[in-house]
Amino acid sequence: MSENIIEMNKINKWYDDFHVLKDVDLNVKKGEKIVICGPSGSGKSTMIRCINRLEEFQQGSLMVDGININNNIKNIEAVRKDVGMVFQHFNLFPHLTILENLTLAPTRVKRVPKEEAELMAMEYLDLVRIGDQAHKFPGQLSGGQKQRVAIARSLCMRPKVLLFDEPTSALDPEMVKEVLDVMVKLAKEGITMLCVTHEMGFAREVADRVLFMDEGRIVEENNPNDFFDNPKNERTKNFLSQIIH
Amino acid sequence: MNKYFQDEKIRAQIFQFLTLFMILGIFGYLFHNTQTNLEKQNIATGFGFLKFEAGFDIGESMIEYWSDDTYKKAIFVGVLNTLKVAIIGNFLAVFFGVLIGLSHLSQNWLLRKISKFYIETIRNIPLLLQLFFWYAVFTENLPGVKEAMELLPNIFLNNRGLYFPIPVDTKSFSFIFIALVISIIGFFFLEKVRVKKEILEGKSFSFFEKLNYLIFLLPVLTWFILGSPSEINYPSLSGFNFSGGYRFSPEFSALVLGLVIYTSAFNAEITRAGISSIDKGQWEAASALGISKSDSLKIIILPQALRVMLPPLTSQILNLTKNSSLAVAIGYPDFVSITNTTMNQTGQAIECVFIIMVIYLSLSILTSFVMNQFAKRFQIVER
Numbered sequence: 024m025s026e027n028i029i030e031m032n033k034i035n036k037w038y039d040d041f042h043v044l045k046d047v048d049l050n051v052k053k054g055e056k057i058v059i060c061g062p063s064g065s066g067k068s069t070m071i072r073c074i075n076r077l078e079e080f081q082q083g084s085l086m087v088d089g090i091n092i093n094n095n096i097k098n099i100e101a102v103r104k105d106v107g108m109v110f111q112h113f114n115l116f117p118h119l120t121i122l123e124n125l126t127l128a129p130t131r132v133k134r135v136p137k138e139e140a141e142l143m144a145m146e147y148l149d150l151v152r153i154g155d156q157a158h159k160f161p162g163q164l165s166g167g168q169k170q171r172v173a174i175a176r177s178l179c180m181r182p183k184v185l186l187f188d189e190p191t192s193a194l195d196p197e198m199v200k201e202v203l204d205v206m207v208k209l210a211k212e213g214i215t216m217l218c219v220t221h222e223m224g225f226a227r228e229v230a231d232r233v234l235f236m237d238e239g240r241i242v243e244e245n246n247p248n249d250f251f252d253n254p255k256n257e258r259t260k261n262f263l264s265q266i267i268h
Numbered sequence: 269m270n271k272y273f274q275d276e277k278i279r280a281q282i283f284q285f286l287t288l289f290m291i292l293g294i295f296g297y298l299f300h301n302t303q304t305n306l307e308k309q310n311i312a313t314g315f316g317f318l319k320f321e322a323g324f325d326i327g328e329s330m331i332e333y334w335s336d337d338t339y340k341k342a343i344f345v346g347v348l349n350t351l352k353v354a355i356i357g358n359f360l361a362v363f364f365g366v367l368i369g370l371s372h373l374s375q376n377w378l379l380r381k382i383s384k385f386y387i388e389t390i391r392n393i394p395l396l397l398q399l400f401f402w403y404a405v406f407t408e409n410l411p412g413v414k415e416a417m418e419l420l421p422n423i424f425l426n427n428r429g430l431y432f433p434i435p436v437d438t439k440s441f442s443f444i445f446i447a448l449v450i451s452i453i454g455f456f457f458l459e460k461v462r463v464k465k466e467i468l469e470g471k472s473f474s475f476f477e478k479l480n481y482l483i484f485l486l487p488v489l490t491w492f493i494l495g496s497p498s499e500i501n502y503p504s505l506s507g508f509n510f511s512g513g514y515r516f517s518p519e520f521s522a523l524v525l526g527l528v529i530y531t532s533a534f535n536a537e538i539t540r541a542g543i544s545s546i547d548k549g550q551w552e553a554a555s556a557l558g559i560s561k562s563d564s565l566k567i568i569i570l571p572q573a574l575r576v577m578l579p580p581l582t583s584q585i586l587n588l589t590k591n592s593s594l595a596v597a598i599g600y601p602d603f604v605s606i607t608n609t610t611m612n613q614t615g616q617a618i619e620c621v622f623i624i625m626v627i628y629l630s631l632s633i634l635t636s637f638v639m640n641q642f643a644k645r646f647q648i649v650e651r
Contacts, residue, residue: 077552103558114553117648118571127567128557160649180557 034083061236107177167198346603365535406518431503519600542577
C-alpha cells in the first residue's frame, strides 16, 4: 500500500452542462495538511465533498485509505466512518443537546456503548474547551462555540481524514480565532487535514501545501510561504491581491 | 374632548366598547326574536326532551341500546360512534399520510410518481362523492356471505362488513389496555425526571434509563392477575351469516376508508412540506457522520419536521373528525345523524343544533389541547 491516504485521479464532474471539476489530480500523504483556496465557484468545495461522497463525480477514480469510492454502498459507508467533515454553517442538530450531537454517530454507526461514547464526547468537548456546555442546545451557543462543537462532533468518529469546508466564513470576526486555534491544535496532533479557507495566517502556520483552484482546475500548488509571497500563476496573483487589503 | 379622542389608547378602548355594544345588540335582538316566535308557535324550550323515550333503533352501537332508551342515551351512542370513526380514522390517516408523503420524496421514480398521482387525484375529488363510491363498493361489489373473502387468516370481508377475531374476555383486556396507557404515560414521566436530573447534576443516569423500562411490566402483570385470559373469539360462518368475532359494518368501513383515503392525501402533502423545510445541511451532516438514510430521517429530520408539521396536521385531524358528519349520507349513525333524527322527532331545532355545536367544539378543543402539548415536546430550545 502506498503512503497516500487520498489518491484522486483525473476527476471530472458536471452539473448538467456545467463542467465543475476538470481533470483534478491530487495525492495526499498521511498526516499532510492541505489548504485549498480560490474564487467562489471554482470547485474547491465540490472537490472536497467528493472525498466523502456528498457529491458524485462522473469520470476518474478516487481512493481514500485504500477504499475505492464508487457506487458501492458498503464502500461509501466505510469511507464515511474514516472521513470527518466540518461545514461552513455548522449543521449541528438543533433538537439534540451538544452531548447528544456528539454521541449520536458513535452509538448509531459504530455501536459504541452509550457510557463510553459520552466519556469520549466529554474528552473532545474539553479539547475544544466547551465541556461546560454539554447539556445545552445548539441554539444557545455562539457561532464560534457551535463550530467548535461541530469539530468535536466529527472527531468523535475518530476519523483518519478531516475535511473543513470554509469553517470560519460564517463566523463573526471576533470568533474566527477561537476556531482557528482549535484547528491548529488538531493539525499539530498529526491528523490528515484538507481545508478550504482563505485564512492565510492559518495556512502559513500549518499547511504543508496550498492549492489554488480556478474554474474547476488546480492551477497552482506550492508550500505556503512561496505560494503567498511569490505566486507564479497570473490568476493566483490576481486573487491574492484581492484578498489582501 | 378632542384631546381624549386623539389619545391612541383611549381611542382603541372606545372602538372596542362600540364593537362589543353592537355584537351584544345583535345577539340580544336575535335571542328576543327567537323567543317570541317560539312562544307564538307553542314550542317549549329547554333540554327537558332529552329524558324522553327516543323510540328509534340505531344500526350499530358500542354500548347496549334499545329503542325505549332516552334521547340522551341515543345521542351518547352517536358520540361514541363518531369517536370510533375519528380515532381509528385519524390514526390511519396520519400513518398513511406520512408514508405517502415520504414516498413522494423518495429516490424511487415509480414510487414518487405513484404518490404524486394519488395525492393529485384524491384531493381533487369531493369527499362526499368518494364516500358514495366506497359505500357502493362495499354494499354492491363485495361478495355475499357464503363467498366471503378471507383477507388474512380469520379475517373475512363480505357485503355485510369486515369480520375479525377478538379476545373473548373483552373486559379484562380493557383493563390491560388501561394499564398499558398508564405505563406509557408513566414511562415518559420517569424519563423526563431522569433527563432533568441529568442536566441538573451534569452526569448520566443510564442505570435509571434501563430501570424505567420496567414500568412496561405493568400490563403484563395485569394480564397475569386477571388469570391470563387468552381465549380468542373467531368469526365463522354459521347458517346464513357470520357469528363471533368483531364486525365493522359496511357503513363504518366505507366511512373510515373514504375519510382515510381523502385525508391521507392532505397529510402526505403536509409531511412532504415539513421534510422539505429542513435544511439540506442536516442531511449532509448526518451522511458525513456515516449515519444511514433511514436513521437520519428517523432521528434527525422527522423530529425537526414534526415541529412544522404539527399545526397543519392538527387542522387535518379536526377536519377528519368534522367530516365524519358526512356519515349521514351513507347511513352510518354518527351523532349528527342521531341528533338530526332527534330534532325531527321533537322539533327542538335550536337545542339540537346547540348540542351538535357544543360537542364538536369540545372535541376540537380537546384535540387542539392534546396536539399543543405534543408540539411542546418538539420545540427547539434557543437562547
